[in-house]
Structures are given as C-alpha cells and as structure tokens.
Amino acid sequence: MGHLIADAVAALEAAYPPGLAQDWDAVGLVCGDPAEPVDRVHLAVDPTAGVVEEAIAAGAQLLVTHHPLLLRGVHGVPADQPKGSVVHRLIRAGVGLLAAHTNADAAWPGVSDALADALGVAVEEALDPASGIGRIGRLPRPERFDAFVARVEAALPTTAWGVRGAGDPARTIERVAVSGGAGDSMLHLARASGVDAYVTADLRHHPADEHLQRGGAPALVDVAHWASEHPWCAQAADVVRRALPGTTVTVSTLRTDPWTLGARAVPAVAKEIP
Structure with a gap:
C-alpha cells in the first residue's frame, strides 16, 4: 500500500508541531486532498509560481514550503491575482501545498x-x-x-x-x-x-x-x-524520506530571494555626488 498526502502531513507535523507556531502565523495544509496518494514530494523556501512549476515538472503531489502562501487573511483567491493563480495552478495540477513556518523555527x-x-x-x-x-x-x-x-x-x-x-x-x-x-x-x-x-x-x-x-x-x-532558511529544506526532506520510505523527495534549486542585482564591497568613503 502506498503513502497518502495525510501521511506526509503527519510526518512533517510530528517534526514541526503546528502548536509551536506563533499565533499570527498560518501553517499546515493550504490546499490538497489528504486522501490522495503521494510518491513524490518537493521542498522549497517560498511558494512562488516558479517553484510550483518546478514541483509540477518533478511530478510531485505535494509541495512543502517554509513560508506560507496565505499568511494574511484573504477573502478570495481569484486566478487573476498572484496568490490566487498559485492556488489554482496547484489544484489543477493535483499538487497539495503544506507550510511549516514558525513551527519549523521553534522545533x-x-x-x-x-x-x-x-x-x-x-x-x-x-x-x-x-x-x-x-x-x-x-x-x-x-x-x-x-x-x-x-x-x-x-x-x-x-x-x-x-x-x-x-x-x-x-x-x-x-x-x-x-x-x-x-x-x-x-x-x-x-x-x-x-x-x-x-x-x-x-x-x-x-x-x-x-x-x-x-x-x-x-x-x-x-x-x-532566503539563504538563511534554505538549509532547512534538506532537513525537512530527510524527515519525509525517513517517514515515507520509497518516496522521491526533491529540493528546489530555484533562487527565490527577491534581490537579483548587487555590487561587491564598496570603499569606506562614499563617492562624491556632483
């Protein structure tokens, strides 16, 4: 008998108990059917559109991220809005999403x-x-x-x-x-x-x-x-591998840090502005 999304959720919540989360946080299963089978799990820091496509390409039935998709209360998830489009893409592809945020910080x-x-x-x-x-x-x-x-x-x-x-x-x-x-x-x-x-x-x-x-x-x-939290993905991947033997577990290679341009060390004295 294969594993279910519920089994992956149980393993991750045993390692990162939701009760440890701060009261302002939003952790747990965001979307997905706990009764659906899972044989591939993908992990990342951020539930961005690019990460979702990466999870789908990997054949994952469950995406686990550190940062929540819906941290603040929403009144809807229309597909023409960034977060709503992620939810719709996940559901259409049959991929669940689980967030382990401040509970993973405190565990x-x-x-x-x-x-x-x-x-x-x-x-x-x-x-x-x-x-x-x-x-x-x-x-x-x-x-x-x-x-x-x-x-x-x-x-x-x-x-x-x-x-x-x-x-x-x-x-x-x-x-x-x-x-x-x-x-x-x-x-x-x-x-x-x-x-x-x-x-x-x-x-x-x-x-x-x-x-x-x-x-x-x-x-x-x-x-x-993002860099400070990325090592957690490998740790959580090991949790899933141990609890769900035979499951293929992958870690995102996408750099979802929002900053994309930077300069190296600068002189101690600021450049004079004309």
Whole structure:
C-alpha cells in the first residue's frame, strides 16, 4: 500500500508541531486532498509560481514550503491575482501545498539547527528559550572573524544580497548564535548570551548601528533571508524520506530571494555626488 498526502502531513507535523507556531502565523495544509496518494514530494523556501512549476515538472503531489502562501487573511483567491493563480495552478495540477513556518523555527531540530549545521556550529542551546527560536553553539575551533564571514559565505547559497560582516576582522570567534530568517528582534538576546558572533538575516541599519556604538559584541553577520532558511529544506526532506520510505523527495534549486542585482564591497568613503 502506498503513502497518502495525510501521511506526509503527519510526518512533517510530528517534526514541526503546528502548536509551536506563533499565533499570527498560518501553517499546515493550504490546499490538497489528504486522501490522495503521494510518491513524490518537493521542498522549497517560498511558494512562488516558479517553484510550483518546478514541483509540477518533478511530478510531485505535494509541495512543502517554509513560508506560507496565505499568511494574511484573504477573502478570495481569484486566478487573476498572484496568490490566487498559485492556488489554482496547484489544484489543477493535483499538487497539495503544506507550510511549516514558525513551527519549523521553534522545533528542535528546526530552521536554526539546519543553519548552524551548515556553518559547522555544534548546537548547545536555544537563543530564545521562551520561544525556542534561534540557537547558540560552538565552532570546532576558534577562528578570526574575517575567516568566519568567509565560512558563512561558502556555506550558504549565493545571493545578490551576499554576506555582510560588522566587527573587527581579527576578533576571535568561537561561540556563535544563529537565527534563520529576520533576527534583529533577538539582537539583545545574542548580546546578553555573550557569544562572539551572531548570524541572521534582515538586520536593519539603526539596530545594527546602535549595537556597534555599544561596543559591537557580538560581531554581526547579515545574510539574505532566503539563504538563511534554505538549509532547512534538506532537513525537512530527510524527515519525509525517513517517514515515507520509497518516496522521491526533491529540493528546489530555484533562487527565490527577491534581490537579483548587487555590487561587491564598496570603499569606506562614499563617492562624491556632483
């Protein structure tokens, strides 16, 4: 007897319990019939139209994404609107969609564990014990901050956003905090933890600047939001493979980071504007 979409949903919700999701979040099965068979599952960070076409081309009956398609309440999903067109395309192709968002952030292991593992950081504890989000761990051996930034760049998918570091290049890095996705709301926790570096995404100018003015400990590494969460796809793929033996599981190769153009490092002095 083959597997059903319900079996895949059960496996993923056991690994990433919906009860861990923030109350504002929208997780779980977005569309699809739990009673339908599944022998191919596709995983991605974002449920974009391109990812949906990739899932269909892979022959998947279920697409699993980190980011929800319908995060905010809607009154309809007309096919002439971007999100509505995705729903219609999925249904017409017979593909279900499951979102595991902040429940995957808070689960252990979850999104930040996958990020830490990609960076070679051995996890020891949660960055925010109250929510279970973010991780603190150690590198195999201490290294300079500039070498650590290079480590992060080499470990994550390349994006136009790139990898940005703020701190003394010669600073010694051993204990590291990570948080997949936007993490400047937990900058105070990283500071209080006494780690040497904090890796996250979407660090804003003013919080980062104020942090540096206060001494700059820990050093900061800012990466693209999509890149910080992409390692989770492989982790979730393993969940499905273990629970549904014989199922073909694929991970998206599409770069769905919205930023597509970028420049390399710039001089410390801004170019004079005529």
